[in-house]
Amino acid sequence: MRVDNNTKWNGNYDVIVLGFGGAGGTAARFAADNGAKVLLVDAAPYGHEGGNTRYSAQHVAMAHDKKKITEYYHELAAPYAISKETMDTYLNGFVNMPQYFEKYLGIKPFIWSQDYKVGDHLANKAHLCEYPEYKGSDTFDFALVHNRDFDAGLWKAIRKEVLERKDKIDIWLNSKAENLLQAKGNNQVIGVIVERNHRKYYLHANNGVILATGGFENNAHMQQDYLHVTKLTPLGTLYNQGDGIRMAEEVGAKIWHMSNYESLGIVPSYVIAEKDGQRGRQIGGWKNMKSGSIFAVANDGTRFMREDVKFRHGHIYEHGDYVLPHAYDNAWIIFDQKQYQRFLEEKQTGKLKYQKLFEKMVKADSITILANKTNLPAENLENTVKEFNHFAENGKDIKFGRAPETLEKFDNGPFYAIKLAPAVLNTQGGPEHDKQARVLDTNNKAIPHLFSAGELGGMCVNRYQGGGNLAECLIFGKIAGERAANSEATHEDVKLVAAVPSINDLVNTNQERQIKLGPDQYLGSSETGIGGKIVVRVTYANDKIKQVEVIENHETEGIGAVAVKKLPQEIVSANSTNVDAVSGASTTTNALEEAVNNAIKKAKR
Template identity: 30%
Template sequence: MEELLQSRRAFIKTAGVVLGGIAAASMVACAPAATAGNDTAASVNEIDWDEEYDVIVVGGGLAGMASAVTVATEGEGAKCLLLEKGPLETGNGNSAYAAGMVLWTKEKDDFAEYVRELRGAMDNTPDDVIDAFAEGIAENLDWLKSLPGYSDDEVTITEYFEEGTGESCYPEHSELPHAYSLGRIRWNSDNASGNTQVTLFMNSVKNSFSDSITHKTNAPATALVQDPETKEILGCVYTDGSSSKYAKATKGVIMCCGGFENNAQMKADYLSASWARRIAGACNDGDGITMCAKVGADMWHMNSCAGFWTSMSAIDSDICLMRTPKEEGITVGVNGRRFYMDWDKDVAEDWDTFAEGDLSTHVGSRHGHMQFGGEWPHLPMPEKTWFITDAEGYQSILDNKMMAIDFDPMDGWGYTADTIEGLAELIEVPADELVRTVSQWNECCANGEDVYFHRPASTLNPVEGAPYYALFCPPTMLNTDGGPRRSAKGEILDLEGQPIPHLYSSGEFGSIWSNMYQGAGNLGECLAFGRISARNCLGIA
């Protein structure tokens, strides 16, 4: 009997709860002490719950708010706890920093085919999950319109790509047969309400349901509570100030924890890029992935991300800018050579590219994915690269509207020298190689053709006027898409493909995107699967 009890306790410990000892296996090294009443619990039935709700949502970004609002509007009085680990009321992941555009469609079946085309040979997002996603995307506009505070006057709605307008949700992979099946919902930048993107709007909606949504910031979840016999998720443990709280969820827990952009070990394991710097959210460190792994969740899409650009960054800190205007020079590695198509401007930012037909021979970037052998994977990038430009190019960078910086980039961001050889010495690359690379580049510029990596002719600006500059440009990324495997109902699945009872997910936390990505797709997914998961959690789907 004692042997059986110890085995049972060991199982519960891996699930995030320890019985007959410390009641929660915290993932935070200096976490507050567990609730004293649970220290001697011999089974989950003896847990002394501090709080009880119908649904607990972990992660307060767009996916979490969409889930919580669905509980409030469709749960017939159901109560929801929304936990956010950081201080921002709109979440400390990526959605608050995004452009705020949301996918929608009038052509559900065609859009589902487009997502399948984006999946391609990376055949690990099942058709039924894609179909559920397409159904949710088709509902996005009507659902937003149904929420309190929505106004058509505050948004711009487009149904398909309109060349040259800059107003539509571009089909990021326009060469695919069903690319023109999508539209975009965009909040205007001059709204009187202050809701200039969907996350701000959803925050205002969430705040209008304070009677049914209890929202806590600076309250990270640290463990899931699982019944070791039924595998049912009973609730979670979170820290609130100086103590741990045991919160019971009678219907289920929805995990909306984002990705692992701040977890160097996970980036090394899954992306071969532990050094990639995150551009947006500060709190996505993969803790939700670890929590779900402890209760037996399977993982998918761990290699999928929006990356990598090489962007101007501080040499000795994690500060980085979104992008560097690469048309003003060339990017080299530590060997002093160019090594990839180093004009990583987003394809959709250059409307002229859409007139050029087959994008398998085109160049540019699609959310960090670069053309490589005619396809668009994300490329594992080296740890250290340098952007080389001259006096004219450097001034153009300073004047560029995307580089509105009020400091000297030479102060910890790069180096300058009067000669290429001198610059090579400062950045510790072989001088003969860097001289040869710059000479080859200038020859390409003179001839109007990049014979090495096929950059557009309009970006061929020579590097020939002293002083010369080297800007530090390591790889940067927006977000990861990996996490727990998800069903069409938003359920988190175990290693045998079975739902873990009462455990769901939404957003970038185990996203549906496995291969190529469509812009505005993550925010669209936050709304779509936020509703899907909440409805199935409530039992009303």
């Protein structure tokens, strides 16, 4: 959108960063360190900011040998063309990642490498490196904040760095960037329109705007247009709507890597179907989904994959390449009573980490009735069961090659089905940037004062290696922040009208002072949960925990929310915070226990 010198601005900053995930948080921090007054904007509400960085495994790609990692990444990209200069900058960051952690995060990283021992055994290098058959793969390792993962450890470290610069960084959450603003007569980006509390704000940027809004995994139209699928269930943030792509296109940016997306799943690239607007559940284990009298079928009632195959971010081997299974709209897991009993045993022993599994099951006395209930062709489904039973009897799956020990003949009923949904971890496409994180136009020229970092226009052109996106959040986030802060400032007259005050939604959401306390009641809080802050009100007297109320929490839907609901009563019943962690929610459990302990400490003063 073009604006002129008569524009009535509501705010003026040196650098505006759109998106508060790993890339945006990093960019804002380094822009501030280079003297810029920064505005950091995110569409998510408090406790849900963080993009996919918050939900990721926290593994950051690194390498020890530049030549080898270059060979590896060129093989990952083949046969497609890449920007060699930009890739070279990216891979230099891999080699320097341990120093980055120590210098900029103040953390000596835990290096998860081929020399890392799991019990008495060396870790399987193939588990770290997704394509160990490629040249140079043996130099690849992961850097972690500590010897734990899936706990938002890296995200918390980035968030902490941003909070420590609150005098230089304003933060607007639950605020949606709508349009980039360009100067009349040239292509320079000079600001952005942000909608906040149903009002539009025109915000000026003296030195630059950084796009770090992530991908388009929650935008159904973009999924259809770029990925040729009708619906994908997100495993990460719910707030990546493709806004950065749309805004970049409006100012003439060149777009790349739009057909790439990554996945995970309980079977390759599929998770259990959820309601619209809910995240999918990526939970480890699930042996009983892949072994026994059970298989997956597509719309036509026939099998379409090897259910037990190892996959590489959702990609499975097919005719010489690794590809994502087709995203079918009506896919199901089909199983019999024996398999149902195995799921029931998992639940009874506490090993089942998905509490709603049994609510998702469709039951029928015959395959024909089950087919009708699941909108599958009955004849095809019946033939699929017969075919699978034949494979099980002969110990050979001639259709997909599933391991013989995982094949078990179906009984005569009853039968069950669970709806599957194709899943998306993240997308890679967006505006192309150069080695200086500058967004390029369709003529390969840098658009003045516009930068990007992270998954928005990520470096992955073909096969994805885990940890690569987090690495580019750190690498290009730093470059974007520094470059934007040091760009030559604009000199147009900035007329502020109804100027907004300095706002920091990370700081201003602290509601503890407003919580009323009765006799023997004490507040406790913890910042260590996946969602950030947990605040509890504990009633404590005569060395007894009488009540635990969770006043504020921002934990993730599903597992984290289950822990928040379940644990308070268990703590009261045990009169102790030493209770078993909710399966799959150890981080939330630890945070809640810490908050209660902090409240008890106040009671004992």
